Amino acid sequence: MAEENLSAVLYAKGDLRIENRPISEPGPNEVLLQMHSVGICGSDVHYWQHGQIGDFVLKKPMVLGHEAAGRVVKVGSAVSHLKPGDRVAIEPGVPRDMDEFFKRGQYNLSPTIFFCATPPDHGNLCRYYTHNANFCYKLPDNVTFEEGALIEPLSVGIHACRxxxxxxxxxxxxxxxxxxxxxxxxxxxxxxxxxxxxxxxxxxxxxxxxxxxxxxxxxxxxxxxxxxxxxxxxxxxxxxxxxxxxxxxxxxxxxxxxxxxxxxxxxxxxxVFRYCNTWPMAIAMLSSGKVNVKPLVTHRFPLEQAVQAFETTHQGLGIKVMLKCDKNDQNP
Structure with missing residues (x-):
């Protein structure tokens, strides 16, 4: 694919760079996504400012971002529920093993879970990103990409309330x-x-x-x-x-x-530790209009201005700062 894949990469504490990275081919159970909207979380800023959160320490360059939504570009050979063009919200935590936590529905507690932008796992603050298709959820037509990205913080609230x-x-x-x-x-x-x-x-x-x-x-x-x-x-x-x-x-x-x-x-x-089994409920809440997350987005920046966006978040100037990763579509 002759496309650039600009990515926001944290190299070390205080060292956030925008650079071009290879576009990965999706595995059998994965999809390749053209990213659209990615929110900046306090944990992203914390990694940028301190290089670690608790026991999670940045040891090599890592793509940031985990509050995200995008469009399917290509599907893996074993994927049947999604197709190119589908708009999806991404659940960033994907269990690697079918362990006891997975079996009892608490996959978020699995010690081997993959989680976007948690060392050593890369996040999705980039133009193109591959993710497990089972953790990509199709968005209804009346739910925007930005609302899809905000399902991640909404899920924290849902899980806490449960x-x-x-x-x-x-x-x-x-x-x-x-x-x-x-x-x-x-x-x-x-x-x-x-x-x-x-x-x-x-x-x-x-x-x-x-x-x-x-x-x-x-x-x-x-x-x-x-x-x-x-x-x-x-x-x-x-x-x-x-x-x-x-x-x-x-x-x-x-x-x-x-x-x-x-x-x-x-x-x-x-x-609580993050969330599990929340995306379907969150999508239903947004689609029905019972929950309105749109007022939370106070600032928007193109991906090229990621450093400025992080500074805005760190200074507390907004509530939710959203980065727009599709250079041809900067709409909500």
């Missing part, structure tokens, strides 16, 4: 890192009933009391998305007895929390 037991009628507190009025305004636009601006001198128990005053009761479920110690403490104090605290954000390896307070009130502490 693990926490969120149902109709649940009272939920979401702890986020958004300290700016503009970002809290978007949260309200997307369905939050109340917003609480946190002051730096607010203590965890003081904040928990404010939450109860605003809601009129303690929340049954708290979804903690920051990983910050003080926020986890607030989540535990705020949640009602018999409730659930879901830890989504990842922070320090060791964290001081009021564990006895949670234990004697039977507050369950649960964790």
């Amino acid at each position: 693990r926490a037991g969120v149902t109709l009628g649940s009272t939920v507190l979401i702890c986020g890192a958004d300290l700016f009025a503009e970002r809290l305004g978007v949260a309200k636009e997307l369905g939050a009933d109340f917003q609480l601006t946190v002051k730096k001198d607010d203590g965890a128990q003081q904040l928990a009391k404010k939450v109860e005053e605003i809601l009129g009761a303690q929340p049954q479920i708290t979804i903690e998305c920051t990983g910050v110690e003080s926020c986890i403490q607030t989540a535990l104090y705020a949640t009602c007895s018999g409730g659930v605290v879901m830890l989504v954000g990842l922070g320090a390896a060791m964290t001081t929390v009021p564990l006895v307070n949670a234990a004697v009130r039977e507050v369950d502490i649960r964790g």
Whole structure:
């Protein structure tokens, strides 16, 4: 294929380059995709800034990107459910082995899983990318490429809500890192009933009391998305007895929390690692119009300006920065 394959490649901490790489031929169970929209995740920025996340350390050049959607260009010999021209969203985590985690439907926990843009696995922030066809999901005509790319972060929320037991009628507190009025305004636009601006001198128990005053009761479920110690403490104090605290954000390896307070009130502490079995539900949510992710995209850049896009994300100037990889189609 006489096409360029511009790719955003991280060579080392702070060293992000845009370079041309070979276009891979799809294997029997793979598809070759012309990438369209790829969102920048906080983990992408973290690798760029620090060269590692926990035990995942960058040791050789790696293509970034895992929030993605594109168009099928070529299919492998064993692929029958997709064809060239299909628009698809990509689930970035693909199990390599049919191990016990795979068998019980928790393939996201498999220690050998492939995951886009997690060392040593390449991501899909490029013009052309090959991926396992079983983890590419056809998009309905009324779902855009950008919405398809946003299924990845939406899936984090779906998986967290499933693990926490969120149902109709649940009272939920979401702890986020958004300290700016503009970002809290978007949260309200997307369905939050109340917003609480946190002051730096607010203590965890003081904040928990404010939450109860605003809601009129303690929340049954708290979804903690920051990983910050003080926020986890607030989540535990705020949640009602018999409730659930879901830890989504990842922070320090060791964290001081009021564990006895949670234990004697039977507050369950649960964790999540990415997601599994969420793409079909997410697509149904978007296609039905029940969930609207479009307002989350605040900035768009062509792939050639990936470094500028990463800087914009790092500076906190937008909510979701989207890179457009198809030079002939820069539409949402």
